[in-house]
Amino acid sequence: MAFCDLRPVRASDDKTGATYIIGDVFAVYNLGSPFPVVYSWDMVKTVAITRKDMTFSFVGAKKNYCITNKMFNSVDDLLRAIALIECRQKTYGFDYQHEKRLLPMKSLYHECYSMKDTYVGEGVLDEAETAAALIVLLDFKLVKFLWLVAILVTLVVFGVLNYAIGMTRENILYFILISIASGGILALIVYIATHAFARARVKSFSDSDIASKENITFVVSREGFAVCESCVYQNRDLVAWAEADYFVESDKMFIIFKGKLPLAYIPKKAFPKKHIGGVGDIISLSLEQK
Numbered sequence: 394m395a396f397c398d399l400r401p402v403r404a405s406d407d408k409t410g411a412t413y414i415i416g417d418v419f420a421v422y423n424l425g426s427p428f429p430v431v432y433s434w435d436m437v438k439t440v441a442i443t444r445k446d447m448t449f450s451f452v453g454a455k456k457n458y459c460i461t462n463k464m465f466n467s468v469d470d471l472l473r474a475i476a477l478i479e480c481r482q483k484t485y486g487f488d489y490q491h492e493k494r495l496l497p498m499k500s501l502y503h504e505c506y507s508m509k510d511t512y513v514g515e516g517v518l519d520e521a522e523t524a525a526a527l528i529v530l531l532d533f534k535l536v537k538f539l540w541l542v543a544i545l546v547t548l549v550v551f552g553v554l555n556y557a558i559g560m561t562r563e564n565i566l567y568f569i570l571i572s573i574a575s576g577g578i579l580a581l582i583v584y585i586a587t588h589a590f591a592r593a594r595v596k597s598f599s600d601s602d603i604a605s606k607e608n609i610t611f612v613v614s615r616e617g618f619a620v621c622e623s624c625v626y627q628n629r630d631l632v633a634w635a636e637a638d639y640f641v642e643s644d645k646m647f648i649i650f651k652g653k654l655p656l657a658y659i660p661k662k663a664f665p666k667k668h669i670g671g672v673g674d675i676i677s678l679s680l681e682q683k
Contacts, residue, residue, distance in 0.1 A: 395480055395502035395630040402474040404464040413460055415474045419449060421458060434481040441490040442475060444603070462603075469624040472604055475499075476625045495523075495602040496609070496620050497657050502630040503617075511614035512672045514663030515623060518605060522645050523658050524592045542583060547576035611663045613672045615679070618649065620657040632657070634679040641683055647676055650683075 401416025410424030419437070421430040438450045446461040465471040479499035482489045491498075495518065551572035554560075560568060610626040612619035617631030637656050641648045647659040659676075661669050 395504050396476050396499060396625065396627060397480075397504065398627055399473055399477055399480075399625065402465065402470050402477065404460045404470070404474070406460075406464055413458065413464070415477055419451075419458075434485045434487075437481075437485065437487040439488040439490065440478055440482070442478070442492065444492060447474070447478070468603065468607065472607065472622045472625055475603075476622075493602065495605045495658070496622070497632050497636075499621075499625075501632045501636050502619070502621075503633060504629055505616050505631045505633075506629050509615075510671070510675060511612065512664055512668050512675070514611045514665075514668075515608060516611070516660060516663040517608055518658055518660065520596060520605075522660060524596075525643065525645065543576035543580040545576070546579045547572045550575040609663075611659050613659065613675050615675060618657065618659070618676075620659060637680055639681045639683045640676055642673070642676075647673070649676075649680065 401414050404413045404415070406412070412422040414420040414422070414429075418434070419432045423430070432449075432451045432454070436452045436454075438452055439448075440450075441448045444462075446459055449458045449460075451458075460474075462471055465474065476499045479489070480502075481487075483500035551568055554568045554571065558564065604622045608623040610619065610621050610623045612621075612626075612631065614631065617633045617636075619626065619631050621630070637649045637651055639650050641650065645661055647661070648655050649657040649659065659672075661672070664672055
């Protein structure tokens with residue numbers, strides 16, 4: 394099992410005096426009770442994680458347990474708890490509800506001792522660079538669409554002017570200029586709106602994923618890749634290349650996709666310059682480039 398050596402996490406509720414332990418089991422130590430209430434992971438019905446808390450429901454339990462982010466001693470403990478939950482979800486298959494994720498879920502990882510040709514880097518995912526990388530992909534897809542929009546709008550505007558006013562030798566040049574300008578302006582508006590959408594999308598994912606502001610470990614090897622919080626990563630857990638479909642490369646980043654959605658962002662600056670070529674070679678040999 395991936396992340397099998399993660400230490401249990403403790404969370405304390407100062408208001409009720411209850412203490413929660415998330416590890417091999419889920420345990421609740423209530424104030425004044427000599428024995429904990431213990432639930433195994435196969436008793437979990439649902440786990441729901443939001444930006445502020447996580448809620449557990451169990452088979453046979455009279456109530457749900459809600460643990461707020463403030464109950465953990467540190468962000469590292471919170472991220473470790475999420476990793477433990479996602480690994481157990483892979484094994485036991487309980488219903489798991491979560492916010493948008495910028496990093497691959499821990500349920501995608503498997504334990505793998507990477508051999509040679511393994512590149513490891515560290516850093517924080519820069520929101521502006523991530524958005525810029527997505528925009529490069531959008532630009533590639535938008536070119537033909539924008540030309541089509543501009544041509545169609547030009548023809549429509551020209552037809553409307555001709556129908557409403559009537560074309561003569563004196564005004565045909567003005568009709569052409571107005572039509573071309575209208576097509577160009579609308580295409581520009583679509584271009585700007587699309588870029589704004591890409592930036593908003595990245596910001597939305599970044600705001601939803603607690604790990605987006607933390608130091609990340611990036612690993613690329615022939616066996617797979619990892620984009621994982623450094624406080625959680627254990628040097629032997631990878632996402633297999635079979636979990637991904639293709640990748641897109643910009644001047645600053647590799648974006649790995651699963652279907653139409655980004656699965657992982659790997660910034661080039663996380664690695665020494667002399668290793669970037671090797672990183673790119675492994676990714677291109679493992680996945681199709683688009």
